[in-house]
Amino acid sequence: xxxxxxxxxxxxxxxxxxxxxxxxxxxxxxxxxxxxxxxxxxxxxxxxxxxxxxxxxxxxxxxxxxxxxxxxxxxxxxxxxxxxxxxxxxxxxxxxxxxxxxxxxxxxxxxxxxxxxxxxxxxxxxxxxxxxxxxxxxxxxxxxxxxxxxxxxxxxxxxxxxxxxxxxxxxxxxxxxxxxxxxxxxxxxxxxxxxxxxxxxxxxxxxxxxxxxxxxxxxxxxxxxxxxxxxxxxxxxxxxxxxxxxxxxxxxxxxxxxxxxxxxxxxxxxxxxxxxxxxxxxxxxxxxxxxxxxx
Numbered sequence: 436x437x438x439x440x441x442x443x444x445x446x447x448x449x450x451x452x453x454x455x456x457x458x459x460x461x462x463x464x465x466x467x468x469x470x471x472x473x474x475x476x477x478x479x480x481x482x483x484x485x486x487x488x489x490x491x492x493x494x495x496x497x498x499x500x501x502x503x504x505x506x507x508x509x510x511x512x513x514x515x516x517x518x519x520x521x522x523x524x525x526x527x528x529x530x531x532x533x534x535x536x537x538x539x540x541x542x543x544x545x546x547x548x549x550x551x552x553x554x555x556x557x558x559x560x561x562x563x564x565x566x567x568x569x570x571x572x573x574x575x576x577x578x579x580x581x582x583x584x585x586x587x588x589x590x591x592x593x594x595x596x597x598x599x600x601x602x603x604x605x606x607x608x609x610x611x612x613x614x615x616x617x618x619x620x621x622x623x624x625x626x627x628x629x630x631x632x633x634x635x636x637x638x639x640x641x642x643x644x645x646x647x648x649x650x651x652x653x654x655x656x657x658x659x660x661x662x663x664x665x666x667x668x669x670x671x672x673x674x675x676x677x678x679x680x681x682x683x684x685x686x687x688x689x690x691x692x693x694x695x696x697x698x699x700x701x702x703x704x705x706x707x708x709x710x711x712x713x714x715x716x717x718x719x720x721x722x723x724x725x726x727x728x729x730x
Contacts, residue, residue, distance in 0.1 A: 436477050436478055436479060437477060438473075438476035438477055438479070438482070439476075439479065439482045441482075441483055441484055441485055441486050442484060442485040442486070443485070443486050443488065444485060444486070444487050444488065445488045445490075445491060446487060446488075446489065446491070446492070447491050447492075448492065448494075449492055449494060449495065449574065449601070449603065452465070452487055452489055452492065452601060453574060453575060453576045453599070453601060454576065455485075455487050456487060456575075456598070456599050456600070456601060457575070457576050457599045459484070459485050459487070459598075460598050460599065461598045462483060462484035462485060463483060463484070463485045463486075463487055463598070464481070464483035464485070464486055464487065465486075465487050465489055465552075465601060466486045466487065466488050466489070467488075467489050467490055467509075467510055467546045467548070467549050468512070468513075468544040468545040468546045468549045469544065470537070470541055470544055470545045470549070471549070471553045471555075472553075489510060489601075490510070492510055493510075494508070495508040495509050495510035495511075495548075495603055495604070496508045496510040496511050496512075496515075497511060497604075498511060498515065498516070498519050498521060498522065500521055500525060500609065501609075502609065503608065503609060504606045504607060504608050504609055505521070505522070505525060505526055505606070505607045505608075505609055506604055506605070506606050506607075507547050507604065507605045507607070508547075508548070508603070508604050509546065509547065509548025509549075509551075509601075509602045509603050509604055509605065510546050510547075510548060511546060511547045511548070512542065512543060512544070512545065512546060512547075513533055513536055513541075513542040513543075513545045513546065513547060513550070513560070514539070514542040514543045516529055516530075516533050516547055517530065517533040517534055517542060525609045525610075526567060526607060526609070527616050528563050528566060528567060528616035528617075528618055528634060528636050529560075529563050529567070531616065531617070531618045532559040532560070532562065532563040532618040532634065533559060533560070533563075535559050535618070535620055535622075535625075535629070536550070536558075536559050536560070537626050538626045541626075547560060547605065548602045548603075548604075548605065551564065551571065551587070551594070551602065551605070552594055552596060552602055553592065554588050554589075554591070554592050554593060554594050554658070555592065555628070556588075556591060556653050556654060556656060556657055556658050556659055557620070557628055557629040557630070557631070557632050557653040557654040558628075558629075558653070559618070559620070559629075559632070561588065561653070561659050562618070562632055562633075562634040562651050562653045562659045563618065563634050564584050564605065564607065565584055565585070565588075565634070565649070565651045565659045565661050566616075566634040566635055566636045566649045566650070566651045566661075567607050567608070567610075567636055567649070568583075568584060568607070568608055568649065569583075569584050569605055569606055569607040569608065570582065570583055570584070570605070570606045571583075571584065571587055571602060571604075571605050572602070572603050572604045572605070572606070573595070573596055573600050573601070573602055573603070574600060574601055574602075574603045575597070575599050575600045575601075576599065579603070582595050585661060588658035588659060589658070590657045590658060591657040591658070610636065610638065612638050612639075612646075613638060613639045613640070613641075613722045613723070614636065614637070614638050614721075614722060615635075615636070615637050615638075615639070615717075615718035615719055615720065615721035615722030615723070616634075616635065616636045616637075616718050616721060617633075617634070617635050617713075617714045617715075617716075617717035617718040617721065618632070618633070618634045618635075618714070619632065619633050619710050619713055619714050619717075620632035620633070620653075620710075621706050621710065623697065629653065629654055630654055630697055630698045630702075630703060630706070631652070631653065631654040631655065631692075631698075631703050631706045631707050631710055632652070632653040632654055632710070633650070633651065633652050633653070633707070633710040633711050633713075633714040634650075634651045634653075634714065635648065635649065635650045635651070635714045635715055635717075635718040636648070636649050636718065637649070637669075637715070637718050637719065637722060638722065639719070639722045639723065642673075643673050643674075643723060644671050644672060644673055645669045645670060645671070645672055645673070645674065645719075646670065646671075647666060647670065648665055648666050648669050648670075648715075648718075649661065649666065650662045650665040650666075650682070650711065650714070650715065652686060652690065652707050652710070652711065654692065654703060654707070655690035655691070655692040655703055655704070655707050656690060656691065656692075660689065660690065662682070662685060662686060662689065662711075664685045664689075665682050665685065665715075668681055668682070668685075669682070674715070674716070674719045679711075679712050679715060679716070682711060682712075682715065683708040683711055683712060686707060686708055686711050687704065687708060690703075690704060690707055692704055692707070
């Protein structure tokens with residue numbers, strides 16, 4: 436199938452793009468990588484009256500950092516994030532997660548911000564950002580507002596962004612101290628959408644006690660699920676099988692996966708608990724300096 440008719444615009448500045456969005460309202464769509472939007476339009480699941488192509492907005496394509504945070508432009512290609520030495524050094528979770536996105540061609544076109552705005556609950560970048568924490572900067576003609584990642588995802592394929600707004604950049608805190616991270620997913624084959632995924636970043640003190648953990652599970656809820664209770668019960672504790680069992684019990688109670696053509700709800704529930712154990716263990720070992728292939 437082919438998309439319906441639409442008007443096409445190619446603004447040369449963020450200001451021009453925001454003006455076009457303001458004028459288009461609900462009838463306009465931004466396109467950058469097009470990895471998700473184009474197939475949806477081809478299947479006539481979306482029929483915008485105008486497309487606003489932001490690929491010329493070089494000001495939205497950057498990776499910058501200081502001692503406290505990493506700044507990533509919304510138009511930054513996923514492949515740039517994957518190859519970035521700075522990302523690998525300071526935000527290893529992203530470096531581990533991004534290679535799971537589709538294939539090389541997908542990542543060459545797909546954008547960091549586009550994945551967040553599409554808001555697939557199993558997608559690698561939304562899960563990673565939820566585990567890392569961070570702030571999204573969303574611009575309209577009137578203002579630029581800040582939204583914490585915990586408040587950004589509303590429901591399946593839906594975010595806090597309004598029709599006249601555009602995601603411009605993402606700020607992620609740079610973790611300090613003894614940090615561990617891990618990302619795992621299960622898919623039918625490499626490059627497919629994940630059936631279930633888990634991401635984790637944690638820190639430990641000098642006695643190997645967990646001081647903070649952000650555990651996220653994908654594919655089991657309409658949005659990436661931050662398991663806040665895991666931090667509550669694991670703080671001040673060293674990792675044990677008993678502690679892991681408590682976390683998996685919490686995950687089992689919180690999630691409500693659905694069945695589809697690819698997997699049953701029971702399978703997703705079972706694998707989510709297995710991935711949680713594997714992901715926490717791997718992150719903890721990394722924090723202790725064990726089994727890290729990067730060192």
